[in-house]
Amino acid sequence: MIIGTAGHVDHGKTALVKALTGVDTDRLAEEKRRGITIDLGYAYAGDLGFIDVPGHERFVHTMLAGASGIDTALLVVALPEGIRPQTREHLQILSLLGIEHGVVALTKADLATDRVADVTVQMNELLSATPLAGAPMIPVAAPTGQGIEALRAALLASVPAARGSGGHPRLAVDRAFTLSGAGLIVTGTLVSGRIAVEDRLVLSPSGLELRVRGLHAQNQPADHAVAGQRVALNITGPRLSRDMVTRGDWVLHPAIHAPTDKIDARITLLPDFRLGPDSVRGPDSFRRMAPGAHALRQDAEVHLHLGAAHVMARVSLLDTDRLEPGGDALVRLTLRQRIGALARDRIVLRDTGATRTIGGGMLLDPFPPRRGRRTPPRLAQLAALEAADPIAALTGLLSVPPGWTDAAAFLRARNVGADEQLDFGSFVRAGGLFLLANTFDRVRDSIVAVLGAHHRAAQELPGLQAERLRMALPDRPPVAGFRGILDRLLDQGVIAQDGPWLRLPAHRISLSPQDERIWAAVMPLIAGERFRPPRVRDLAQALKLPEAAMRMTLKRLQRMGKVTEVAPDHFFLRETMAEMAAIAAATADADGLLTAAALRDRLDNGRKVAIQILEFFDRIGVTRRSGDVRRMKPDWPRLFGGGG
Template sequence: MADIVIGTAGHIDHGKTTLIKGLTGIETDTTKEEKTRGLSINLGFAYLDLPNKQRVGIVDVPGHEKFIKNMVAGLPGIDLILLVIDAAEGIMPQTKEHIDILSLLGIQHFMIVLTKCQTVDEDLKELVKEDIREQLADTALKDAPLIETDAVEKIGLDELKLAIQDLAETIPEKTVQEVGRLNVDRVFSVKGFGTVITGTLIDGTFRVGDELTVFPSGKKTKIRTIQVHETDKKEAFSGQRTALNLTNISKDEISRGDVLTNGAALEATWMLDAKVSCLEDVKFGFSLWDRVRVLIGTQEVFARLVPIGQERIEAGEEGFVQLRLEEQLAVKTGDRFIMRAYSPMVTIGGGQILDAVPSKHRRFKQDVLDSLKVKEEGNLDHLILDFLLNQQAIVGSLKDICDYMNLPKETVQGMLETLLEEKLLIQLSETEWIHVNKLQQIEKMIYQELETYHKAFRLRPGMPLEEIRSKVKQFLTPKQLDKLVKLFVEQGVFQLNNHRLSHSDFKVELNKYQEKVKNDIEKKLEKSGFTPIKKEELEALDAKNGRDVLEMLEDQSVVSLTFEYVISKKYYLKSVDLVKDFIQKNGAMTLADFRDMTDSSRKSSMLILEYLDEKKVTKRVENTRELMEG
């Protein structure tokens, strides 16, 4: 059975607080000012035990126009709304604004509670009920059950509890997620315990001992104890009204509007991408740079509106916007919010976040609009593709995708495998994925780099991989590049020889002068045998072509021992065989042993042996060399 939270809504003095006290016995007006003025200013909290023993949380939100932001603060995490209407007054202006807010916030489950029924005669009550149905005919409450009550006279309360119980059984269980998230709505200090906060756990799970991050400040704290409905618990789950006793943080370091999480999926942001709706009965629409009040979670911040893809969003219309915030927020994609005018403070619309940490957009760029439309549609496969395509990195990690989607690892892996079968993604490793369009981008980038290289160095067999790594290091790690190069070679896009990459159709073609230089170099190295030759000596054989031809021959018939000396590859391989045979027979070899075997100088022998050490054929042990293991 789902843990649910019930909220109240309705015009001032229509009996919300009295109704809750009648249902629960709990007084939710707790401050002296609230009791004196007879109206709710802050959020009030209670819990109700249903006939089937299920305990549900109740949030009593204020109804007065001045306290709308407190009302909105109580709505995140609420599953069922009791719209409270006085039988003597019917629907009032504040009732209508509450209905607008509830609709904009995506609340789906409603009950209409007619209060103070014993204070009116039957005919008036029936007229009020008829008017309610007529005014709500085009709203989400058109089919909501209506329960008649009088909390003072204890009439209708049992029927209301049964109706709540029946509706609660239809509300699905919330998705279980490891990462918990809570919007702080109250902060206070308890003598002997320290800082206590309350809020509805809107995602995941919190456990005693969890380390929490406070957003947007980034401060760290730990959970000492947890209470759910005044009962100590070891853990709290999504959907539960929760009180947390926190350690290592003072009351002054955390405030209403902050967000607590025990994971790394949140990030403070100065901008939000959103789909918004402008209410039909407002006197003005949304224009560029309009200053608005954004009510999200338990926080109110000011923001500037930037319509995307259109000049204005008129009354009754929907559209995409980017909100440029005046304070940082920490929210998630999918969160809903309300917008109120800067002045006068009236509700003008609301919306849903499509990207919680966007970059700044150009207003009429088509790919920006396409991306926002994908996010609006909410198709999970398309959202993954959109994330991988539009993130800055070429390769996306499984963790980043899970954090962005706010879904468990197992669920995301299943979707990734489906996209892989549809050839929309490429899997680089167990935890690394790349969009096929990004793959094409990096292929094109490497192709262009090679094209430039081939034109500049026509006799070189390809660009060294190390040089390519330096060109793409801001996009790819060396391991990621190696995996992509392997994939490209398997696909026949490029060819790789001796750690040099080239176009698949690239060939080194020598003219007759270059062919002569090639033969001269190889003959000179062959004649030199185990004695390395300086590169400049070989390059001098032909001032025009010598350097290019020598570079071409490296790793083919020539081996560079140092930046200065080269040797014939034939004699280098002979050196390897001689060294291995000698050491296998004798256990070790000295520089003098190698010099005698090759009839070369000490300097030549040292150049070759140090290169063998570098290539891990041998290792130096004091004044001898041994073979490297394996």
């Protein structure tokens, strides 16, 4: 269990931790000189780990960095002074962070025994509207040891449910330093998953790769650590150094490394919300609130705290234009810099001058869409994402427009590990999308309807290419997702594919008797020199037909999918196009690069024709040109009805 102290400056937090653990957490020379805690301190006693935080108002940002990873709060109130400003603010922060377990230590009991009853009443009243309502209150005196064992027992009795170790590992870095003979050390609370020696992880948001050389869990050497433990990692990496690590970074699995500078959240303003004098317009372009304002308006600038990270952010209200004290709202937070963030992370907001805490809440979507942030469908999506259970959240999300979501982004945002036994069987997964079964059926029916209408209007045509079909749908799935939907429908026999054309299985096209005769005569001529077929004028001369008539017949044959016009009046058989694409892929070098000269030599058809073929491949998406070379796209077989 990780216990975090909280309370006003000089109320005895550090002395209390020392009485409980024997460790003086004030390690800095300035802390010794001034007699106050300035930075985070750490101590351990058996299974209990303590994070001692500063109580001075100037160091609330440091307190936030330590409080974000705790299980239980040790709220400290000195009996001689009673409730003070940072008592209130620290309690507000604990509430905003969702800390539901805690014990109140009434310190300096040896100096003010007669104050116990009054301060207890005051504290009960203060706690009554918070998650810590009913927390035990223990009078203590650190110098004499009075109440210390009772406090220890109360802390042990407040143990919350163990954190689950599912999901990918994610450690919030709150300290980094180097040790002689060991190298770089980072410490923090492991908020999810497990980390083991030799794991290969990522420092986020920088993206630097690292390896775990060794670790301590709860201040003891170990070969692994699990969620909920204080962990020290000895890490190394090819570009890693002490200067590259800052408080607020994350050490995590590469699968959830996705820094963001925009997050959607639900926030609540504190009932006594007000902005300080530093909240007027500054040198930047953000609009800010006037001094003494009693509501949060659009584009207010705030300090945002998430985990141990601290960044500036602009607040855009999504479901209201004005947020009153004590109220809550959906918001888009635009950050000055990218941070690591996942769904259901707790955030705390402070005013622009960092003089007071104004509110906080829960992150709903760390990867929000750029457009449509205030539309009814988007607000309905965010309401669905408020569900704590991933399956419930996904069901709700897919029940509102557009009816699908990016599967990888959802699993990443929720930190769902590959080994977690969550039942996603009721959802359809196609082309990287999650859909409900009825949504998939709706898209299927739309595809069938569009193809049917096209066949009735143009029976002589073979069908529609994938992108034209997608654009004709009432709802347009993303390109990659649509391809996955088509693959499922092809496997089910709902639709069929002829080369690049999609059609209904029953659709058949036929040539006129005259075109049938011309096709029967011209097909052997094109096939005879398949990589260098005759041009239209040559075919017309060979069959003693008008050139215009030959051209029109070949155009109709192209619409039917039998031939392809690579360049003006230069038609190839459809099968030959697929063959040449396969040859191009096989001709590419070890780096996947293809030149016109290499393809010319393989096809033996001249440089001009080889360039025409490659330019056609560029247009239809078989290749991507870069200067004088091409690179084959990995999904090129799809354009010819194959896999890939």
